[in-house]
Amino acid sequence: MSFVILSLKTSATNYSLVLEDCRLGDEGAAILGQALRLNDKLRFLDMSNNGITGKGAEEFCERLIESYLRVVFMHWNPLGSKGGQAFARALKTNSDLQVLDLSFCGMGQAREQDPMPAAERQALNQAARRREPLERPPAIPLSKE
Secondary structure (H helix, E strand, C coil): CHHHHHHHHHCCCCCEEECCCCCCHHHHHHHHHHHHHHCCCCCEEECCCCCCCHHHHHHHHHHHCCCCCCEEECCCCCCHHHHHHHHHHHHHHCCCCCEEECCCCCCCCCCCCCCCCHHHHHHHHHHHHCCCCCCCCCCCCCCCC
16 A cells, blocks of 8 residues: 555656555555545546445545545445445535446445435435536547558
């Protein structure tokens, strides 16, 4: 993890970071959230399938509020409603985030102890709808050689 933090701190061109299936857990999510302050170039972050729970999501989302990330993949993490609420709060103030994938994160399951309150779920849905579509990168012409 220290290599990732050093890379975020020193790289001027690191626009994307894929950490899928890296077993980050809650501690790694918290550390990565703190590292977001060090890099204002990072736009794409994939932390899918890392065992991140609601606790790790809350710590990560404290920094997500201030970040310039445009795309975050968090699918297949057991975030539960606690994690969903953390992302809903972050989306209220972060206007840069365009794509947030929280699929298969265990939110809203009937057997959960603390289901996401309707107001938080509505805020998450409204924040997702108000996002502007991502700008398409310019096409690269193919040479005719």
